[in-house]
Amino acid sequence: MNISNFTFKITKAFENSIKRFPVTFLFSLAACITMISIVEYRTSPPSTLQRLAMILILSIPVTLTAKIIWERRQEDYARLLIYYAVSFVFIIGYYFIYLNKLDYISTSRIVGSNIIFYLLFLLIPYFIDRKNFEMYSIKIFTAGFITSIYTGVLYFGLSAILFTIDRLLEVKINPETYLQTFFICVFIFAVNYFLSLVPRIKDNFTKDVFPRAFNILLNYIVVPLLTAYTIILYIYFFKILITQNWPKGLVSHLVLWYSFITILVVFFLAPIKEDVKIAYYFTKVITKAIIPLILMMFTSMGIRINAYGVTEPRYYVIIAGIWVLLVFVYWNITKETKNTLIPFTLAITIFISLFTPLSSFSISRYSQNKRFENILKRNNMLKDGKIIKNPNIDKKDKQQISSIISYFEYRQGIDKLKFVPSDFNSSKMKEVFGFEYEALYTPDSIQYFYYRIKQNSLIDIKGYDYFVQINSYNIDTTNMKEFSFKYNNSNATLYIFKNNILIYSKNINEILKGIYEKYNMLQKDTELAVDALTYVDENQNIKIKIILNNVSGRKGEDQTPTIDGCEFIIMFSIK
Template sequence: MKTELRSLIQRMVASAGPIFRRFWASVGFTVVLTATLISYTLEPYREPPDEAGSLSLALVAGLLASWCAILLWEQGAKASQSRSALTGNFIALVSGSGITWATFAMLQGLDFVALSRHIGICVFLFLLFFAIPNWRNSRGLDMYVVRLFTQAVVAVLFSAVLFMGLAAITAAVDYLFSLDLSHRVYLHTWFVMAGTVAPFLFMAGIPEPGEIIPTGDYPKVLSNLIVYVVTPVLTVYTFILYLYFAKILITWQWPVGLVGHLVLWYAVFTTATLLFTWPLAESNKWAKTFSRYFPWAVIPLLAMMFASLGIRIKHYGITENRYYVLVLGSWLLGIMLHLNLSKSRKSIVIPVTLAIVALLSVIGPWSSFSVSKWSQNRRLEAICTSYGMVSGGMIQPSDQVAPSDRREILAIIQYFDIYHDLSDIALVPEGFTFDRFEDVFGFSYTDAGIPTPVQWFYYEGENWSADITEYDYLFDFARPYYEERQSLSQDGVVVTYEKTTKHLSIALEGQLQWQGSFTDYVKSIQHKYTASGDNAPGPEGAPIPGDRVADGTFRPEDMVFEALSPKLRVKIVITSIRCQLYQDGREPEIYYVGFFALVERLDR
């Protein structure tokens, strides 16, 4: 193992120049990705803007696209002679930039649909990365996967060890020379290792075009892991699933809940494991047995999964998760039938077909999003029609709906609110929001027995200023996390904060002058921040009364309030707060609050 590891490291170092010439466009994407992550974390205590996550994810898709473009270019006839690496990298640069721009535009907002679609596109590109070099030689895919998996493990270990070494050196220098370095130095070092060094080391192991990888290159450690650990564990797991299958047949109680996912991911992992066992089948009897019989063993378990999934779809319709389970399960069934019935096994079918399935699942009218919205609309229509609530394609209110169906209706509405938009509901009037729920359906959503929707709100003050010229004292309660009751005093002025009740009182010479509650104050301003629906703030960022601020943060101008007593003038500056606001106007629930209390004596 030491010899193999040393050989791999020496090969990676020696091939740095050729790898850069072969993949300089891809290296460029990793550098830009790393620079993006670093640039958005330069300022302390500042959350990265939404564009940081969108751009970083888009650059990942661009990197994958650049790899695919280079490998596709290299597959041309006599690529090493008549086609230059420079041209291929320019094509990769254009392709990767186009994918980056398209996915960045798609990811604005980072909502469920955009993230799911991005994942699907990345899976598609990742699978093409394996399929393109092996399109003409499908038999070479197995060892190609083994080579890249080994290279990925080495790249990760190499980068992790290098990071720990650099972190130790940085910590030692910081301590010995009292440099007081920021913790962000370690974070940025990790970004460089994970974002640039690890991908570059991985690229060092991508086989050259036309290279045939012999089975003799199969790492001994990986071979032992697959033969003596992974496949026996899968065998035991299969036996357990078959015992459960037998229980179902005896009791005739069909599976529900997590059973579908247990079978699905077992089947996915088994399919991936087959790519690692096929190269060993010629020299290892157990690997040959596993490769031959496991494609058959998976099929009855998939049937059990489909039965479980069918029950869920029958009662609750199709959602994105059920769609993915159904589509991925169907693909697995097709692959297992192909492996069992085809006379010549072509492993290239696995990444090619899965890539197509992944892309079609997130794009087009047949995508998971379109099908799920259609299914849930049909489900809502069926429930409402059973009570005669549908007329002229619109819902008519009714108070005769059974409690169970009320819960079903509300669950459908909440599904659209969380994963899509309320405007995607076909039967409700335009501009429908939760505050119109009772008018549209004839009963309130609280009658359905589901808690009122809530939203987290928070505020963390930074780079702020306040006018304190007329105040005599400042009392710091910015971090009252650990004490249930905290009092600060100065010249007869005593300020007391009760953590449990969120109650604040100020006394002068033993006489109470003012008292108030942060709960009452937040309740007085929550009309600016809570409502049903996700409407954006009004012009110039001012919150429209009754609309929910999109990012869930209080505005600085609402975090300062004043109070007056005969002998004191008080200004409270909230520096941090975290609470839950309820859409129906109930009392907010505050989890913590930090503040400064400014006090001016008026009796002097």
């Protein structure tokens, strides 16, 4: 195929996609523009803009689902307008109800909602008992795979052109341009090309058109690999049973992702399992052999939950494990399976875990509050619903209390933690509990942190002649008129030169140490007032104010903070 024919094919595909899904195209275009705008901010884009991007991205599968429902029912265009109107109402309502702020819960929900609507988009044309749903799914999967390859080639090609222009023609290309190019490739090219490959409702598929390459991939590569992996897992679990040494957090990852992949493989093999012996015997054996492994996973998670309570990640492992187990049980007890139930029940499972009273957030909040209460009672620190100071409790209990407080600050909000005063925050631990925060170290004794100034903060520049923003990610010297600035990552030191003569230097770790001693590291992401991240200094040459716009790093067992990255706001005057 020559270039002109390929260009014509792509153009025609785009034309067909936009004609069939015009509203989805508009939302995808809007999402692209919004993401490009966010990149322009470089750091700390407005929360409203981020939430707008999230809801626009969700609008893509929502409007797709509305159009697919209309195509399935073969109704008139007036009904299509109604479906779109309902979609718009849903999108607006979702934005104001579930996306009214940007935090861990709203982000988790938006990710889950996207998955739910993409599952519905896949499911609706064949729900509930239309035949050959697996073949239709293979077609969709193949379309996604081809689109990914084309998009990757397009992005890397455009990036190579930008890089060449930058380096050879000396036309400055900002690093942000590469990310913006990626968003254009994804939201403009990838979305539209993929939708051009989505089959029409009237299209029929049979097992006779099962892709030969896909057949070889599944039966002669994937199936042997999964078989070997299953054998290794059984050997591993027999070792666990003999030694009674349960690994921390590893078993769930070993089993859960393997179970998801196995479900996908068994699902894709369904059309040909009666004709291909490898597929038949693999399907028959694996759907039974995997069940004891899942039960072992539940045992491992039970040990973790008994020790540390339920958190959202552990909840997701449990509910995903329950769904996986039910799928395999269903395949074992049903002779004529309806595989449309697999994405349908997965969508329901995700909905339950995010939006119901049995959600991960509700269950985790209850579990961690109960664990908190038990620790306080065990140490005689709770009386009439109020916390009593006790600085002499066991170090392990101090660590557990600290980790619970960190969990609520980072995930749920400290106002959801029972018994603490209404104005409590992590800096008041000694005042409320009688002891400072006790870090529960990772196995490598490293704790990571991220400090940043509050969004939309007002910065006072009075009394200074110059203002500049630099970051530690660019170690090259930044030149501005007669001044130049350099940050050395190896020793975390900022240097300021005037006419190539050093007039000021400062080790940023020294600034950070004071912040750490005052505010500690109770969570991975801590938002502080401008004054808390401000350092004022002067010498015989310069009067300077340094604001750590954001700073990330880690602290080892020696308690010394180490900077991994930092962005500075610097104001100074020359004496």
